[in-house]
Amino acid sequence: MEATAHARYVRISPRKVDQILMLVRGKSVAHALATLRLVTKGARPLVEKTLMSAMANAGRSQDPAGWYIARAWVGGGPVMKRMRAHAMGRGATIRHRTTHMTIILNDLPAARPIKKTKENR
Numbered sequence: 001m002e003a004t005a006h007a008r009y010v011r012i013s014p015r016k017v018d019q020i021l022m023l024v025r026g027k028s029v030a031h032a033l034a035t036l037r038l039v040t041k042g043a044r045p046l047v048e049k050t051l052m053s054a055m056a057n058a059g060r061s062q063d064p065a066g067w068y069i070a071r072a073w074v075g076g077g078p079v080m081k082r083m084r085a086h087a088m089g090r091g092a093t094i095r096h097r098t099t100h101m102t103i104i105l106n107d108l109p110a111a112r113p114i115k116k117t118k119e120n121r
Contacts, residue, residue: 002070003105005054009077010046010099017043017074017099025072029055029064029105046101054103070106074099 010017020043024032029051036048051069058067077098086092 003058
């Protein structure tokens with residue numbers, strides 16, 4: 001079963017968010033939340049909030065130990081362009097970037113029982 005959460009049009013650069021997502025991709029949700037508590041970057045609250053939203057979207061089984069981050073990606077949203085005074089009467093463009101982020105959780109597969117054969121008895 002999958003659970004998805006999106007954060008769209010967030011006013012932070014996609015590059016900054018991707019640095020945090022690289023730390024938690026492929027990890028269990030419990031381990032990812034523990035890792036995020038130690039991160040001091042500005043994008044941490046956004047990733048943590050989206051991860052908690054995905055857990056809430058998972059439904060009744062909200063035990064973080066039973067889920068892992070299957071996929072997480074970030075993309076650029078629309079760019080707000082502003083002008084700032086520059087040298088010699090010219091204008092310089094300032095680009096305020098926005099972010100679209102998606103986190104997909106998947107439940108951990110149940111451990112298969114090992115079949116007893118003659119070799120492993």
